[in-house]
Amino acid sequence: MDDKLSIRLNIGDEYYPMRINKDEEELIRKAAKIINDKLIQYKTRYADRDMVDLLAMTALQYTKKFLDKEEKENQTTSINEEINQINIELNEYIIKNK
Numbered sequence: 001m002d003d004k005l006s007i008r009l010n011i012g013d014e015y016y017p018m019r020i021n022k023d024e025e026e027l028i029r030k031a032a033k034i035i036n037d038k039l040i041q042y043k044t045r046y047a048d049r050d051m052v053d054l055l056a057m058t059a060l061q062y063t064k065k066f067l068d069k070e071e072k073e074n075q076t077t078s079i080n081e082e083i084n085q086i087n088i089e090l091n092e093y094i095i096k097n098k
Contacts, residue, residue, distance in 0.1 A: 003022050011036060
């Protein structure tokens with residue numbers, strides 16, 4: 001059975017045919033809506049810009065947010081690893097000094 005779905009997405013006044021997994025449809029449509037909402041904001045603020053400029057600005061903003069989130073997650077992972085290492089060392093110390 002084919003788990004693929006053919007859809008047409010409207011992004012920035014253009015339609016894009018896509019073949020996606022059925023279970024991804026809601027997420028992909030939500031992403032397209034978020035992009036279009038941001039494009040409308042930029043279009044209002046920067047009426048003299050063309051759609052390519054607005055799309056570039058939108059892509060830059062969301063890529064920056066993604067990278068910020070990824071960096072925070074990496075910092076959290078690093079801190080958790082350090083805490084785990086300290087915990088191991090403390091346990092070893094406690095066992096040696098019982």
